[in-house]
Structures are given as C-alpha cells and as structure tokens.
Amino acid sequence: MTELAEIGPWQLALATSLILLNGALSLWLRLGLTRKVLIASARTVVQLLLLGWILVPIFTFEQPWMVMGIGTLMIALAAREAVRRSARTYRGIHGAAFLALLIGCGGSALLGSAVIVGVDPWWDPRYLIPLLGMVLGNALTGLSLGIDRCLSVLDEQRPRVEALLSMGATWWEAARPVAAESVRMAMIPILNAMSAVGLVTIPGMMTGQLLGGTPPDQAARYQIVIMFMIAAAVALGSVLAVLISLRALFDGDHRLRHERIRRRDR
Amino acid sequence: MPPPRLRAAKLSRSVQERRLFHGIELQIDPGETVALRGPSGTGKTLLLRLIAWLDPLADAELFLDGLPAAELGAPVWRSRVCLVAQDVPAHPGTPRDLMALVAGLRHQRGRAAKDPLALAEAWGLDPRAWDRPWSALSGGERQRIALALALSRRPAVLLLDEPTSALDPEATAAVERSLRDQTILWVTHDPTQAARVADRFVELHP
Numbered sequence: 001m002t003e004l005a006e007i008g009p010w011q012l013a014l015a016t017s018l019i020l021l022n023g024a025l026s027l028w029l030r031l032g033l034t035r036k037v038l039i040a041s042a043r044t045v046v047q048l049l050l051l052g053w054i055l056v057p058i059f060t061f062e063q064p065w066m067v068m069g070i071g072t073l074m075i076a077l078a079a080r081e082a083v084r085r086s087a088r089t090y091r092g093i094h095g096a097a098f099l100a101l102l103i104g105c106g107g108s109a110l111l112g113s114a115v116i117v118g119v120d121p122w123w124d125p126r127y128l129i130p131l132l133g134m135v136l137g138n139a140l141t142g143l144s145l146g147i148d149r150c151l152s153v154l155d156e157q158r159p160r161v162e163a164l165l166s167m168g169a170t171w172w173e174a175a176r177p178v179a180a181e182s183v184r185m186a187m188i189p190i191l192n193a194m195s196a197v198g199l200v201t202i203p204g205m206m207t208g209q210l211l212g213g214t215p216p217d218q219a220a221r222y223q224i225v226i227m228f229m230i231a232a233a234v235a236l237g238s239v240l241a242v243l244i245s246l247r248a249l250f251d252g253d254h255r256l257r258h259e260r261i262r263r264r265d266r
Numbered sequence: 267m268p269p270p271r272l273r274a275a276k277l278s279r280s281v282q283e284r285r286l287f288h289g290i291e292l293q294i295d296p297g298e299t300v301a302l303r304g305p306s307g308t309g310k311t312l313l314l315r316l317i318a319w320l321d322p323l324a325d326a327e328l329f330l331d332g333l334p335a336a337e338l339g340a341p342v343w344r345s346r347v348c349l350v351a352q353d354v355p356a357h358p359g360t361p362r363d364l365m366a367l368v369a370g371l372r373h374q375r376g377r378a379a380k381d382p383l384a385l386a387e388a389w390g391l392d393p394r395a396w397d398r399p400w401s402a403l404s405g406g407e408r409q410r411i412a413l414a415l416a417l418s419r420r421p422a423v424l425l426l427d428e429p430t431s432a433l434d435p436e437a438t439a440a441v442e443r444s445l446r447d448q449t450i451l452w453v454t455h456d457p458t459q460a461a462r463v464a465d466r467f468v469e470l471h472p
Contacts, residue, residue, distance in 0.1 A: 157355065159351060160357055164367070164368075165344060166318055166348060166349040166416075167344065167345065167348065167415070167416070168341050168345025168374055169373075170373075177358060253319065254339075254340040255322070255340070256320075
C-alpha cells in the first residue's frame with residue numbers, strides 16, 4: 001500500500017482559506033450567509049476533530065461495549081437530525097426515528113460487517129463504525145423525506161383519508177396508500193444515487209479508500225456493498241418509521257387523530 | 267316495538283371551551299329522513315362527524331337497530347352509518363379506482379351492492395366521468411360520485427352534509443327522488459329542500 005500523505009496543521013489552515021473564499025463571496029454578493037457559513041465551518045472542524053479524537057481509544061482498546069455505545073450515539077444523533085428536517089412533528093417522533101434507524105441501519109451495518117465482509121470479530125470498530133456512519137448519513141435523508149411526506153399527507157389531505165374511514169375502512173386500509181406514497185418518496189434519493197454513482201459521482205467512502213491506497217477494483221466492490229446496504233437500510237428504516245408514525249396518529253377506534261400533528265415554526 | 271334504526275344520546279361537543287351543543291338525543295326510524303338545520307357555526311358538520319364516530323365520542327352513546335356502536339366496532343359502524351362530506355376530496359387515480367378500493371375493504375367485501383355508475387347516471391352524471399382523474403372533475407361531479415358510492419353500498423343510515431350544494435335544480439330533484447325511503451340525517455341550509463325531503467326537523471341554535 002502506498003503511504004498516505006499526512007495532513008498537518010498547515011494543510012488544515014490552507015483548506016480553511018477555501019472557506020474564507022465562501023465567506024468573501026457571501027459578503028460581496030450580500031447573500032446574508034456569512035454567519036451560517038462561519039457556524040457550519042466551525043461545526044465541521046469541531047465535529048470531525050472530535051470524532052477522530054473519540055475514535056482513537058475505540059480503535060485502540062477494541063472493546064465491544066465501546067463500539068456499541070458510539071454506534072447507539074450515532075444512531076440517536078442521526079434520528080434527531082432526521083426529525084429536525086421534517087416540517088411537521090408529533091409526540092413520539094424521536095422514538096420512531098430512533099427505532100427505525102436502529103433496526104434499519106444497525107441491522108444493515110451488522111449484516112454488512114459480519115456476513116458480507118465477514119469481519120472477525122463482527123464488531124471490529126474499523127469496519128462497523130465507518131459502515132454504520134455511511135449507512136446512517138444516507139438513510140436519514142430518506143427517512144426524513146418519508147416521515148415528512150407521511151405527516152404532510154395526513155395533515156393536508158385529511159378529508160381523503162377520512163372519506164375512506166367513512167366508508168368503513170380500517171385504519172390500515174385508510175393509511176396504506178399514504179404509507180406507500182411516503183416510502184416511495186423516501187427511496188427516491190438512494191435510487192437516484194445508485195443510478196448516478198460511478199458516472200457522475202465518486203462517493204465519499206470510495207474516495208477515502210482510494211486516498212488510503214486501496215486498489216480501485218476493491219474500492220469499487222466495497223462501494224457496491226455499501227450502496228446496497230444503504231438501499232436496504234432506507235427501505236427497512238423508512239417503512240418502519242412510516243408505520244410507527246401512522247400507528248401513532250390513528251387511535252384504537254380507527255380515527256385519524258389530526259390534532260396530534262404539529263407544524264413546526266420555522 | 268322494534269328499536270329505532272339509529273339512536274344517539276348525550277351528543278356533546280365543544281370547540282376551544284365554546285360549547286356548540288350539549289346532551290342532544292336523536293332517533294331516526296327506518297325509512298325516515300330527518301333534516302338537521304341551524305345557522306353556520308352551530309356545529310351541524312361536527313354533529314354528523316360525531317355520529318359517524320370520526321371524532322372522539324366522550325360520553326356519547328350510539329345504537330344501530332338497538333346494537334351499541336362499541337359492540338360493532340368503528341369500521342363496521344361506519345360501513346353501516348355512512349357519512350358523505352360536503353367537499354369531496356380528490357383521491358389518487360380515478361373515481362373507478364376508488365370504487366374498486368371501497369369494494370375491496372374488509373367490511374365492504376362480499377356485501378350486495380348497487381351499481382354506482384347507474385345511480386349517478388340517473389342524476390345526470392356522464393359515466394365517462396368515472397375514468398377521469400379527480401382533478402378534472404367539478405364539485406358537482408365529485409358530489410354525485412361520492413353520494414353514489416355511499417348509496418351503492420346499501421348503508422343502514424346515510425349522514426349527508428349538504429349533498430346537493432354544487433348541483434343544478436334538475437340533478438338535485440333527481441337525487442332527492444333516489445333518496446326517498448332511505449334512512450337519512452340530512453344537513454341542509456335550504457329551507458325549501460328541507461321541507462321537500464324531511465319527515466322531521468332537528469334545529470341547532472347558536
């Protein structure tokens with residue numbers, strides 16, 4: 001393997017000048033984004049340095065409980081982010097997103113690490129954590145789109161759902177078209193990404209592996225595995241999130257509890 | 267004496283602390299049409315929704331032919347006591363898709379039904395309307411489609427909210443003729459229509 005060129009403080013500072021260009025453009029064109037650019041840049045630096053710093057002991061000590069702990073934290077943060085992107089909310093939405101990502105992404109990352117790649121031990125942080133991160137980052141987009149669509153249809157097209165209930169539909173019969181529409185919506189980004197990958201884009205994981213010196217054909221195979229893991233995680237996660245949300249918004253008497261949906265003030 | 271077709275008791279509803287109606291009792295015998303009247307904002311639509319069990323019942327009691335609603339369960343209750351809303355929403359696909367969806371519902375499957383296309387055609391609706399997307403249909407067309415779908419399932423009681431508000435006088439007369447002998451709670455603003463169709467009146471006061 002070729003030696004990876006090291007990034008020192010000087011190189012980081014040089015990269016920062018790229019962001020200063022962003023800020024300068026914002027000031028010059030009066031985009032009003034200067035503050036946002038600064039905050040987002042600061043978050044990037046702090047969060048990534050923190051991640052690198054946290055991963056050092058986890059990679060060094062190789063304790064399964066540490067890996068599970070950081071994995072759970074990553075899932076909780078992803079769930080929070082997925083919920084934050086939805087324009088509407090309800091009580092229990094965080095739990096729904098967490099459970100959906102835990103089963104969808106956790107399951108997919110475990111399967112990828114333990115069965116497909118066949119890592120030993122199955123929780124090896126060097127594999128499990130980047131795999132989980134990749135899957136989470138992509139799945140949360142799909143998940144938030146699915147939840148958002150589900151809530152907006154129930155909120156804005158309530159008469160359509162209640163018309164079916166009025167004809168004697170059970171809650172599930174009335175909700176099934178909404179569920180299908182929401183999951184379809186959730187799948188669009190990953191399906192688009194799967195069509196464009198390799199032609200238009202080189203995904204982050206493959207870029208990382210290429211920089212790290214992995215032969216391109218191996219990097220490509222890893223990327224194929226990752227894409228399919230993401231697709232599975234989005235499908236399973238969004239189905240779960242939408243089903244849990246629907247169940248929470250209909251009651252035992254097969255009524256749509258519209259008042260449980262709250263619009264978020266932006 | 268047989269029980270009334272529909273009996274409702276202790277119907278109450280408040281919206282944001284404001285009491286709209288309280289402790290209403292209502293009975294409708296088989297084949298009877300009761301007109302529900304009252305100025306806007308008195309809760310006529312909410313009363314229909316309550317009887318359709320689309321809103322929480324609180325203390326309200328509902329019986330169909332003497333059977334309590336709780337014993338039937340909400341989906342069975344609604345398949346027998348069917349609400350047709352005033353503004354008929356657009357559904358995915360065409361009215362014919364909705365017709366198939368409704369016919370396939372667990373509590374509608376296998377029940378003898380009338381042909382909704384024939385019903386609506388008698389009210390002046392072109393049968394080709396059933397194959398157009400909902401967005402291409404007028405309010406009057408949607409109203410006749412929704413009413414025909416509900417009536418075709420032979421419900422025990424129809425809860426109608428201004429069912430002819432978007433229809434011309436000719437179609438209105440045809441609808442009124444078809445609904446004779448049905449058991450109906452009928453909300454209407456039009457006093458002459460109420461006089462034509464109703465055996466009895468219930469009035470909501472502000």
